[in-house]
Amino acid sequence: MAGKKRIKRIAVMTGGGDCPGLNAVIRAVTKTAISRYGIEVWGIEDGFLGLIEGRMHPLQYEDVSNILTVGGTILGSCNKSNPFAFHVSAGKGTRKKDVSDICVHNLEHNRIDALICIGGDGTMASASAFAKKGVTVMGVPKTIDNDLWGTEVTFGFNTAVNTAADALDKVHTTASSHHRVMIVEVMGRYAGWIALYAGAASGADVILIPEIPYRFDAIAEYIQARSKKGKRFSIIAVAEGAKPEGGQAFVAKILKDSPDPIRLGGISAVLAEQLETLTGQSCRAVILGHVQRGGSPCPYDRTLATQFGHHVVELLAKGKRNRLVVIKNGQLDSIPLHQAAGRIKTVPKNHPLVLAAKAVNTSFGV
Numbered sequence: 001m002a003g004k005k006r007i008k009r010i011a012v013m014t015g016g017g018d019c020p021g022l023n024a025v026i027r028a029v030t031k032t033a034i035s036r037y038g039i040e041v042w043g044i045e046d047g048f049l050g051l052i053e054g055r056m057h058p059l060q061y062e063d064v065s066n067i068l069t070v071g072g073t074i075l076g077s078c079n080k081s082n083p084f085a086f087h088v089s090a091g092k093g094t095r096k097k098d099v100s101d102i103c104v105h106n107l108e109h110n111r112i113d114a115l116i117c118i119g120g121d122g123t124m125a126s127a128s129a130f131a132k133k134g135v136t137v138m139g140v141p142k143t144i145d146n147d148l149w150g151t152e153v154t155f156g157f158n159t160a161v162n163t164a165a166d167a168l169d170k171v172h173t174t175a176s177s178h179h180r181v182m183i184v185e186v187m188g189r190y191a192g193w194i195a196l197y198a199g200a201a202s203g204a205d206v207i208l209i210p211e212i213p214y215r216f217d218a219i220a221e222y223i224q225a226r227s228k229k230g231k232r233f234s235i236i237a238v239a240e241g242a243k244p245e246g247g248q249a250f251v252a253k254i255l256k257d258s259p260d261p262i263r264l265g266g267i268s269a270v271l272a273e274q275l276e277t278l279t280g281q282s283c284r285a286v287i288l289g290h291v292q293r294g295g296s297p298c299p300y301d302r303t304l305a306t307q308f309g310h311h312v313v314e315l316l317a318k319g320k321r322n323r324l325v326v327i328k329n330g331q332l333d334s335i336p337l338h339q340a341a342g343r344i345k346t347v348p349k350n351h352p353l354v355l356a357a358k359a360v361n362t363s364f365g366v
């Protein structure tokens with residue numbers, strides 16, 4: 001792996017949870033590298049796991065044809081394989097081991113001059129650590145959660161918002177027909193971007209996000225006030241990471257072998273039970289889950305992913321190293337990879353969409 005020497009062969013990998021638009025990036029990287037610069041492209045299988053196990057193969061131009069609109073990743077992904085703290089068997093259990101030297105060896109063995117990591121905060125933390133070891137690494141920001149620090153938007157987010165908004169629109173009919181409170185729980189980890197955008201887009205009456213802790217009684221009062229005005233139903237968009245004032249987010253499970261072990265979820269059922277008791281109104285909870293990560297990327301994500309994939313190769317060709325491509329002030333740009341490593345971007349309490357939603361009388365449960 002070379003400092004500023006000319007790049008002849010690059011490898012691309014997709015890390016963390018899958019996300020609509022991954023294939024669009026792989027396609028743009030591969031086509032730009034081959035046709036513009038004569039750079040060879042290899043694909044690493046199953047994220048960092050494939051890098052650890054030396055599973056990688058050449059990608060030809062034709063291999064990335066017809067994948068622009070396809071969800072998931074043709075390379076496979078893994079959100080359990082941090083090369084700097086990899087779980088290896090030890091007795092009846094496992095212990096963490098730094099296997100990053102094996103990864104560096106596998107890159108050198110296959111004469112890879114630069115590694116392009118498409119991923120979120122966890123992937124960027126590992127990517128940045130590889131850069132410190134002398135590997136030439138570039139990052140492309142992916143996540144439906146839109147929570148990667150340093151970029152205004154990640155690809156995948158808009159598709160997830162479309163899916164969540166569609167679900168919120170659809171529960172409207174049952175809510176109004178049965179005079180119910182319908183609660184839709186969306187993903188997002190510790191950030192409320194999906195709940196905020198999908199909730200605002202479909203006119204949810206209540207939006208609950210981790211950044212603005214809620215009070216059960218405030219939500220109940222709001223629902224009752226709507227009922228008194230003749231609005232006998234309410235729609236709630238709740239982020240999986242939303243939490244009550246002074247309380248914690250609801251944990252669905254803990255995956256011991258994952259670098260990011262906590263899986264949030266279950267708040268919608270708790271809300272439904274509490275609100276039914278407090279308001280006397282019938283409540284139902286829907287958890288959207290991985291539906292939000294699935295399916296074809298929306299046109300916005302296809303085009304954003306294509307620009308990211310093209311830009312990252314252009315940067316490499318121009319001699320830039322260890323950068324994360326980002327959207328800054330609405331424009332394509334890049335920042336040093338280490339700046340974004342392991343950092344997340346949450347919703348500011350005074351975000352313009354929070355203010356606009358409040359102005360149209362949306363409750364944030366406070």
Ligand code: F6P
Nearest residue numbers: 017143144145187188189263264
């Ligand atoms: O980061 C993407 C995401 O879908 C989160 O919104 C969610 O909390 C998590 O991944 C779920 O992870 P898993 O696929 O391991 O259940």
